Amino acid sequence: MSHPSSPVSVAINPERLLGDLRRLREFGACGIGVVRQSLTPIDIESRHWLCSRLEEAGLDARIDGIGTVLGRSRNSGPALLIGSHTDTQPQGGWLDGAMGVIYGLEVARALAECSETRHLAVDVASWIDEEGAFATCLGSQTFCGEIEPGVAGELRNEEGKSLGEALREAGLDGVPLARCEPGRYVGYAEAHIEQGPWLEHQSKRIGAVTGIVGSRNFTVSFTGQQNHAGTTPMALRRDAGHALVELAHRVYETFPEHAGERSVWTIGRIALDPGVQSIVPGRAEMNLQFRDQDVAVLDRLEAHARALVAEADARGRAEVEMTESGKRSIPAMMDERLRGHIEDAAERHAPGDWISMPSAAIHDAQVLARHMPAAMMFVPSIGGVSHAFEEDTSEEDLVLGAQVFATAAANMLLG
Template structure:
């Protein structure tokens, strides 16, 4: 039986969090010097335990086991949101190191830009062969506006190959991750066996009005794109609850008014809007509702709105055999400590699932906090879940 060194696992996590340290969390955006330092740190750790490390043309780091036979793939991502937590993503990568250190035939991967600084899932999309050169050309940083090509050149990655994963090499992919919610904590449980990963459907809603003077234009004359945006979003928030599933969520991530001055009536509004669900049928229903509400807004308002699809991902169901191995391992380590649950967040697993079976294990998040520097998980829960993951990996390799 493989022996998981949980002390070294925690020590690696603590060492990695020092790169880009911000308060009790980490600021390590994609392709920044801190991010690239963390990737080099990871390659050093891979080499220490006998893996063969490499970095590709978008920053994916892959450590390959040198032995013969079928392998498991394990990992996640190591860049972070701005001023975010120390475990989101890094947990899965360091867990992969712990599996390999225990002598299991495991390749470890850190996928680049899962956090979406340059559009989202750049690394896992490249590894699955669906990221085109044209998409790389078109991508830019959501905060700074820097193009992805410029960022890759600055990070020393320009011109490097970006080969897809060898699907035939792997029996499956395990990803350990923090829950980023409160279900486990509220239930008094310590592990979650993920049943599937939601799809995220991203939209841009553009509303065209008429920019004019805030004092000289009467209320009757106005075509205020900002007010139309507010009324449309209120209608969405009122209607969507009639059409949701158990874990459907929807979010208005940004409302940008142009020109954005206090004494000017907004002539244009741009809304970034998303909804999430694990059911494709439910997603399609919500799209129908959204289109109907925009149509109704256009009949009622002076400012027409149009809907543009930004990205429509697919939900990914986790592999039943891998889930069973996680459940059996959890029962063996601490009976009754776990539950089966869907993931409300997107993960690299949903893209890697296009090539091989995948499974995810969630650790509890204290207070459900994520994408913030105060994100945390109890050390004893991290250790427990690492033991569960080790047991599951060993079971699945033996199936």
């Protein structure tokens, strides 16, 4: 697919960008990492700082009744919504989410400084709780009307604190919610670190996201017969662990035939019961997860997994059952027009150094994409590391990413 080359190019301010990223890193700094879970005092403190920076950039900014920061453009006309999240994992990196929000801030400033783009409207959001201390993508879901705050108030974090309580402590009790205004937006754009090794492995610096993968999670349980590991002859055993290993082996051997090019599948947990060296396991359990951006591929993998389970059950070594566990996450395709602007901007600022690729992790863009055209852009993660203190991206890649994102954003509004 080809796109007209980007009509405008917007200059960002690298020092200002890096300065704000470093300033935000100080809220909850813990060695080289950051601990800033949503609605904790340090998270609220960082949100007040962010509001002041957005106001300085000329936006009307406030924290809404669920904790999301929304900075609204004072310009008229259709707006581009740019967002990500500033909350972190319990042991988080400094860039995950934070980078995309500061990119939004820098894009708003850069567009305001350029004569060709200063009339354009950019809103900037830091969605509360993308990392799910209370509920994954809580802020973007609330903004889009997918979660009712009355119900959400009863959600509890790991310490048992309710969301309602946390909001009261944050002084957000009774504060109005920011809600998506119908007709206001041409679309949503989010930049994020890749959180995987693919860009680095391909020696690329920008990823234009084609879609966000969906995932399905299953628990497979095996019921055989627990027995003495010395006195039970091999031919008389109903070894649940043996049945599990056979099925897991079949998964590893045959999933490639049914998978898409970028599908992933994982057996992350195996448990044998009773799990001691001198007893033939009577029960066993494993998790099976797979992800792809195409629902048809997910359906095919699930059908194949069910066939393998039926085959294992029929073999008779154990009774084998598979049940879906956790919430199924649905893939989201990114908008082709918006993606075209990311690709054009990438080609302008980093010719040949970009690829299009799916996102294998969950993002707020997955929620927004159900309500408006959405786009995502990745920058490389060093060593593919994320959700860890060591998470990092080179300064050159951080600056290039913001540059590409600013040009793409302008042309999304102009194009």
